[in-house]
């Protein structure tokens with residue numbers, strides 16, 4: 255049973271060792287902020303930090319994650335106060351939001367090693383696909399997050415989304431298809 259540290263908590267998954275980390279995070283740990291997009295490494299919506307590096311969790315097995323420190327979007331900050339989260343909101347670099355957790359993770363990993371990235375460095379470090387096309391705003395947001403991280407600027411914390419943690423963790427009923435007889 256592979257063991258690792260997930261958002262600063264020790265965790266042991268009672269699952270087959272070749273289970274993708276993405277499945278374990280979403281289905282066993284119930285951390286659904288990390289998104290399943292393509293499942294084959296193309297979209298990067300599933301990015302998590304593994305020992306500080308942004309990696310696609312659909313391509314890593316839990317056996318490969320054994321002993322490593324994993325950070326998901328839920329662990330980036332407890333109150334949306336990470337500079338990347340603040341800047342993404344402030345620059346309105348979020349539309350439908352499906353790609354946003356993966357982008358936030360990739361951006362946070364970049365800012366941690368280079369808080370003053372160029373447009374080219376951002377484009378290289380954040381390969382994530384965004385079907386809504388937030389790319390121009392994304393560059394501005396990441397550069398702004400860098401200024402916040404360098405303490406050259408402050409942004410007030412992103413507002414709460416108006417959803418309680420209890421509601422967010424609630425079960426969503428399956429959609430029942432209409433009865434073709436009626």
Ligand code: FES
Pocket residue numbers: 289290291292293294295296297298299300301310311312313
């Ligand atoms: S779900 Fe992992 S890269 Fe698309």
Ligand code: FES
Pocket residue numbers: 347348349350351352353354383384385386387388
């Ligand atoms: S904001 Fe919709 S996919 Fe990126």
